[in-house]
C-alpha cells in the first residue's frame with residue numbers, strides 16, 4: 001500500500017480512430033479525474049491511482065459484443081501495471 | 097443502449113483458458129534432469145524457487161494471439177495498399193522527412209530480428225511455461241516487426257535514396273554499429289540479463305521515447321504507412337513492456353539475493369539504451385519538418401513523469417533504486433539533440449541520409465523548445481555552418497571521429513553542466529587505453545572489460561584496413577553507399593526529385 005498523499009498517475013495511449021472512440025467514451029464515463037490529451041494519431045488517457053476499462057461500458061457504446069482481448073488492437077502504450085485483465089475488465093494501477 | 101443478447105457463452109473464463117492452454121500444457125520432466133533441459137538459467141546467479149509464479153497479465157493463448165495479430169496485419173496491409181495506390185509519398189510534408197525513415201530502416205529492423213532470435217531462445221530455455229509462452233509470443237511479434245517495417249518502407253525505396261542496402265549497411269556503416277552493438281551486447285548475455293536489457297530497460301523504460309513521439313511525428317508529416325506500422329508494432333509493445341515488468345518483478349520476488357544483480361543490470365542497460373536512443377533525439381528535433389514535441393518534452397513526459405515518478409516508486413518496494421546515471425541523462429535533455437545532430441551533420445558525407453542547417457522555421461521552433469541552449473548552438477555551430485553554405489561550400493569533418501568503446505557514438509558529448517567542454521573518460525585494461533564518452537559508459541566498460549575490448553569499432557576497422565580500402569571513397573563503396581544517399585540535403589537528388597514531382601503535379605493539375 002502506498003502512504004503518499006497523492007496517488008501516482010497511471011495512463012494508457014490509444015490509437016485515435018472511430019472504434020476506439022467508444023473505448024475512450026467508456027473510460028471517460030467510468031473513471032473520475034481522467035485527463036484526455038490528443039496528439040497526432042493518438043489519444044492519451046491519464047488518471048491518478050487506477051484506471052479501469054469495463055467491458056460492459058465499451059459494449060454499450062459500440063453496440064456489439066466486445067471481448068477485452070480486443071483492447072490489444074487499441075492500445076499503443078501504457079504506464080502503470082496491468083493488475084487485472086479479465087473477461088469483464090482491465091485495470092491499470094501501481095501495485096506498491 | 098442494450099447489450100446484444102446473442103453473446104457467445106463461454107465454457108471457461110479467461111483466467112481458466114489461459115491456465116489450461118499455457119501452464120497446464122507443461123509436464124514434469126521424467127527422464128531428463130531439469131538442469132540438462134534448461135542449462136542457461138543458473139550461471140548468471142539469479143535464484144528461482146518457483147517458476148509457476150510467472151504469469152502473463154494479458155492471459156494470452158495461441159488462439160487469441162493468432163486472432164488479434166492477424167487482424168493487426170490485415171489493417172496494416174490495407175493502409176499500405178491504399179497509400180501506394182494513391183501515390184501517398186507525394187503528400188509527405190517534405191522529402192527531407194525521409195531522412196528520419198532512412199535511419200529507422202537502416203538501424204531498427206535488424207535489431208527487431210535480433211530480438212526475435214533471442215526471445216525464441218528464451219521461449220525454449222526458460223524453465224517455466226508462463227515465461228516461455230510470453231517469450232514465444234514476443235519472438236513472433238519481433239519477426240512481424242522486422243517484416244512489416246521492411247515491407248512498409250520498401251515503397252519509399254522506389255522514390256528516395258538511402259534505403260536500397262539497409263541490411264548490408266546495418267552491418268557495416270559507422271553510425272549503425274550503435275544499434276548493432278547494442279543488440280550484440282544484449283544477445284551475448286544470459287537469458288535473465290537479456291530480459292532486463294531488452295524486456296525491461298528497453299521495452300518498458302525507454303521504448304515509448306522511441307516509438308510514440310516518432311509515430312506521432314509520422315502522422316504529423318503525412319507518413320501514414322509508418323504511423324500505421326508503428327502503432328501496430330507498438331500495440332505488441334504493450335505486451336512486451338508487461339513481459340519486462342513481469343520479468344524484473346519475478347526475479348525480485350523469487351529471492352532477495354537477486355536484487356544487487358538486477359540493480360547492476362538495470363544501471364547498465366538504462367545507460368546503454370539511453371545512449372542508443374540519443375539518435376532518436378537528433379531525429380526528433382532536427383529531422384522532422386513538422387514536430388510533435390521536443391526530445392526534452394518527450395523525455396520529461398515518458399521518462400521523468402512515467403518512469404521516475406511512477407515505476408521507480410513501485411520498484412522501491414523491492415529495494416530497486418533509479419538507474420545510477422539517471423541524473424546525467426536528466427541534465428543532458430537540454431543539449432542532447434543539438435550534440436547528436438551536429439555529429440550527424442559533420443559526417444553525413446559518409447552516411448546514407450542527408451542533413452542540412454536548420455531553416456528559419458526550424459530555428460524558430462528550436463528557439464522556443466530550447467530557450468536556454470539553442471542560442472548557444474546557433475552561434476557556436478549553425479551560424480558558421482550557414483556562412484560556409486552562403487559562400488558556396490559545405491562543412492564536412494575531414495577526419496574520422498574517435499568512438500566511445502561502449503556505446504560506439506563519436507565523442508561529441510560534453511561534461512555535465514558545461515556544454516563547451518568535451519567529455520572523455522579512459523580506462524586502462526591489460527596495458528591498453530580505452531576511451532569512453534561518459535561516466536556511464538566508463539562504468540559499463542570497467543564492469544566487463546573483457547567483453548568491450550572486443551568491440552567492432554568502425555573507425556578502428558577502417559584504420560585496420562578492414563572496410564574496403566584506405567580512402568573515404570573506398571569505404572563508401574564497401575558501405576554500399578550510392579550517389580544521392582548522403583551529404584547535404586539542399587541540392588540533393590531527393591530534394592531535386594521532390595521539386596520536380598511537385599512542379600509536374602501543378603502543371604498537370
Ligand SMILES: [Fe+2]
Nearest residue numbers: 208238241329
Ligand atoms: Fe519490436
Ligand SMILES: [Fe+2]
Nearest residue numbers: 500503533537
Ligand atoms: Fe558511450
